[in-house]
Amino acid sequence: MYAAESYLKSAEDAELLVTVEGLPCVAGVSTDPLSNERRLLVEYADPGLLSDPGSVRTLWRTLLAGHPDVSALVVRTGGAVRLAPPWHPDLTYVRLSEDADVSAGPDAPRVTPATEEQLPLVADWLVRAILHAAREQQRPADPEAATAEAAALLGTPTRESLLVREHGVPVGHATVIGRAWDEITAETHMELVDVLVEPGADGPAGRRALVAAVAELARTAGLPLTGHVVHGPDGGGDRVTAALCARGWTVHHRYWTARADELAATPEGTRRP
Structure with missing residues (x-):
């Protein structure tokens, strides 16, 4: 999933755009309104950064070095991307087929x-x-x-x-x-x-x-109609997503979460879909 040029331009104007290995990434610190946890929200990472293990290592190290005070990272990916531990799915957005x-x-x-x-x-x-x-x-x-x-x-x-x-x-x-x-x-x-x-x-x-x-x-x-599925540690979110896809919904994008300390210990954090 590639970002619109207008979005990348607005992110650059807001000083949220980071270039890693020549590819764009948009990230900023956010505070969870329910828990008050400070997290780094990676709203966009170029698919090329998430498909190559070497680029992934560089991406997470760059982001963690620039934001040492956050307790977790949240990243949005396209529906086909699967992130490996310590990442776990937080939200899956599905879209109803026509x-x-x-x-x-x-x-x-x-x-x-x-x-x-x-x-x-x-x-x-x-x-x-x-x-x-x-x-x-x-x-x-x-x-x-x-x-x-x-x-x-x-x-x-x-x-x-x-x-x-x-x-x-x-x-x-x-x-x-x-x-x-x-x-x-x-x-x-x-x-x-x-x-x-x-x-x-x-x-x-x-x-x-x-x-x-x-x-x-x-x-x-x-x-188009878009909905979302909440994921917990019991795997129920994956089962709900699979059931929705069997009824005509498709995965549009996902949000994944990883603790900053765990990600620092295993910086790869991804595999090819």
């Missing part, structure tokens, strides 16, 4: 747009999802920070939330950002932020109905 059949079926539960009065319910579901993701990744999570993150999502101008109902009662939601901008690839897409169905409800039917409704929103808008 010809995928995600119909909900004739007996699907009813899906309706969330009203203003129902947004507190959606906010609660978002907070639960944010805290659950943090626990999955074995990261500390501040409930107040999660509440603030959920509020920011609900305040996004193109945000839409849909509710699925059983016996007339809302039992789950799907929340999307209607026009999300990927500045690295210069693509506009619809982003499925969260899908949640209450444990006591018919989860498979509810999720199918919500995904079908969201896919219709994306088709109407003429935009």
Whole structure:
């Protein structure tokens, strides 16, 4: 996955562009809003840097030397790239294929747009999802920070939330950002932020109905639909990703994480896909 020239130019203007062996890399320090951990976010590394073991060693050594105070590195890669330990997947972003059949079926539960009065319910579901993701990744999570993150999502101008109902009662939601901008690839897409169905409800039917409704929103808008999978140490994220790919989704890109001290001890950190 190669970056748009406009993105590389803006990264250079912000002094975030590093050239390693003549190839571009964009990296900057960020603070995790839930754990307050200082991490180096490598938003982009040229595929040539990640495909050659010698270039990989040079890349990680260069980044670690320039940022000795970070506790972890996070790197975005294309979907075909697989990083070896100590790297582990953090998030996998998947995109729904244009010809995928995600119909909900004739007996699907009813899906309706969330009203203003129902947004507190959606906010609660978002907070639960944010805290659950943090626990999955074995990261500390501040409930107040999660509440603030959920509020920011609900305040996004193109945000839409849909509710699925059983016996007339809302039992789950799907929340999307209607026009999300990927500045690295210069693509506009619809982003499925969260899908949640209450444990006591018919989860498979509810999720199918919500995904079908969201896919219709994306088709109407003429935009690709992107979602994400959270990875924990138990391998569940890989199983969820494989199940989604079997239903017409494809891996678009991933975020990988490695502890800085572990990466310094094993600087190769990658293998060919």
